[in-house]
Amino acid sequence: MIRPGMSPLHSASFLQTHDLYDRFQALDAFLIEHQPLWRPKPFTMLTLLWEADYPLLSAWLRSRTLEEADRVHTQLHLLNAPPPFNQWLRQAMALSVIGELPSQYTQTPSATPADVPGRKWQQVEAFARHAQFLHTPTHWLDWCSGKGHLGRHLAANGAALDCLEFDVALVEEGQRLSNRSQLNANHYVQDVLSDTVTMRLNASHTPVALHACGDLHIRLLEIATRAGCKAMAIAPCCYNRITSDQHQPLSRPALSSPLRLNRDDLSLPLCETVTANLRTRQQRDVSMARRLGFDLLQRDLSGLDEYLPTPSLPTSWLKKSYRDYCYDLAALKQLPVPAERNWQVLERKGWERLAIVRNLELVRGLFRRPLEVWLLLDRALFLKEQGYEVKLGQFCNYSLTPRNLMLVAERS
Ligand SMILES: C[S@@+](CC[C@H](N)C(=O)[O-])C[C@H]1O[C@@H](n2cnc3c(N)ncnc32)[C@H](O)[C@@H]1O
Numbered sequence: 001m002i003r004p005g006m007s008p009l010h011s012a013s014f015l016q017t018h019d020l021y022d023r024f025q026a027l028d029a030f031l032i033e034h035q036p037l038w039r040p041k042p043f044t045m046l047t048l049l050w051e052a053d054y055p056l057l058s059a060w061l062r063s064r065t066l067e068e069a070d071r072v073h074t075q076l077h078l079l080n081a082p083p084p085f086n087q088w089l090r091q092a093m094a095l096s097v098i099g100e101l102p103s104q105y106t107q108t109p110s111a112t113p114a115d116v117p118g119r120k121w122q123q124v125e126a127f128a129r130h131a132q133f134l135h136t137p138t139h140w141l142d143w144c145s146g147k148g149h150l151g152r153h154l155a156a157n158g159a160a161l162d163c164l165e166f167d168v169a170l171v172e173e174g175q176r177l178s179n180r181s182q183l184n185a186n187h188y189v190q191d192v193l194s195d196t197v198t199m200r201l202n203a204s205h206t207p208v209a210l211h212a213c214g215d216l217h218i219r220l221l222e223i224a225t226r227a228g229c230k231a232m233a234i235a236p237c238c239y240n241r242i243t244s245d246q247h248q249p250l251s252r253p254a255l256s257s258p259l260r261l262n263r264d265d266l267s268l269p270l271c272e273t274v275t276a277n278l279r280t281r282q283q284r285d286v287s288m289a290r291r292l293g294f295d296l297l298q299r300d301l302s303g304l305d306e307y308l309p310t311p312s313l314p315t316s317w318l319k320k321s322y323r324d325y326c327y328d329l330a331a332l333k334q335l336p337v338p339a340e341r342n343w344q345v346l347e348r349k350g351w352e353r354l355a356i357v358r359n360l361e362l363v364r365g366l367f368r369r370p371l372e373v374w375l376l377l378d379r380a381l382f383l384k385e386q387g388y389e390v391k392l393g394q395f396c397n398y399s400l401t402p403r404n405l406m407l408v409a410e411r412s
Helices: 017-033 055-062 066-072 085-096 118-130 149-157 168-180 195-200 214-227 252-256 278-302 315-319 322-332 343-365 368-385
Strands: 139-143 160-165 185-189 206-212 231-236 389-394 405-410
Touching: 017 085, 017 252, 017 368, 017 389, 055 343, 066 343, 085 368, 118 149, 118 206, 118 231, 118 405, 139 149, 139 214, 149 160, 149 168, 149 185, 149 206, 160 168, 160 195, 168 185, 195 214, 206 214, 214 231, 214 368, 231 368, 252 368, 278 315, 278 322, 278 343, 315 322, 322 343, 368 389, 368 405
Parallel strands: 139 160, 139 206, 160 185, 206 231
Antiparallel strands: 231 405, 389 405
C-alpha cells in the first residue's frame, strides 16, 4: 500500500514538464477547498471549527491517547478513523504521490568517508545518483554547501567545483577536504543572499543545492535562471525560512491562485518527526504539555479566551517545578501573578490537551505532503516558464529524510 509521503520509490512515476500544470491545479483546488482542515493549529485553539461539521471524527480523535497518535503520525493510512478521513486521505495521496527520478545505476555504493555522518552521506549519494542531465556538467556549483560533501562527490570525476557557504569554519574545512582529495575546487565565503553572489555564478555552472532552506533556494532559482545556467538540481527544505511574512509565488499559476500562504502555513510540510531521537521527542512532549497547561492558566489570568504565544525557553525550564514554571512564564508574559492552585492537576490537563492536539493534528497531517508538492510545483512551473525541461521526483526514501523530493531542470 502507498503511504502518504512514503511512496515506495518505484510505485509511481516522477513528474515531467507536461505534468506540472494539471497536477498544480488539482492540488490548488484541493488545498483551497480544505483550508479549514489544515490552516488552524490545534495547539493554539481549544476546539477547531471543522469539529462541529464532523462530530464523529472529532469525538473519535479526542478519545485517543498520545501514544496512539504518535504511532500513526507518519503512517496515516493505518488510522482507521471515521469518515470522511479516508476519503481525504485517498485524495491527498493521489495528488501528492510522486515516484523516483531517473537515476544512474551504481552497483556498490561508495564507502562513507570518515568525515561525513552516515545519514548525510546516504543523502549525498542519492542526490548525486539522481542529478542526471543530458549534457555532462563540467563545473559544479554547490549552493549553501556546508563543507561541500555533495559538490566533492559530484566533482570526483574531474569536473571543476565551486562551493558557496557563509560559515567561515565550514568553508575552511571544506577547502581542506577538497585539497586533500586533490580536486579542482574553490570554497568561497559567500552570503548567497547578498548582491555580490551574482559574481560567483555564470552560465557555465551547474548549480546543485541539497537542503537549502526557503529564501536560499529561491534565490538560487532566480539567479541561476537569470545567469543562463543550462542545468540545475535542487532539493529544497524549510519552506518557512523566509524573510517575508507570506510565500511569494514564483510561477504564473501560483500567482493567479487565491491561495495565500503565511509562514505558519509554510511550516506544515515540516511538521513531522521521522529522524528525531527518543530523548528529543520526550523533551518536546514535556515542553508542549507544559505550554498547553500554561495556556489554560493564561486564559484564566487574562480573562481572554485566546492563545498567547510564548517564546522558546531554555531546556533548563523543564527542570523547574510546574508551579515555578508557570509563575516564571506568567511574569515573562507580564500576566497577573497566579493564585495558588493544584499545579499537578493543571499539568495533567496540559498532557490531556497534548493527546487531543496530537490526534487532531492527524487531520492536518493529511495536507503536509500536498502542500509541499504544491510549493515544489510552483518552483517547477517557474523553471518551465524560464525555458527549462523539468523533472520532479524522489531522490531517496522518506525514512532517510522527509525532504526527499528534488527538482532537476535542464535547458535544451
Ligand atoms: C541545511 S544546511 C545544508 C548544507 C549542505 N548542502 C548539506 O546538505 O550538507 C544549509 C547550509 O546553508 C548555509 N547557509 C545558511 N544561510 C546562508 C547564506 N545566507 N549564505 C550562504 N550559506 C548559507 C548554512 O551555513 C548551512 O551550511
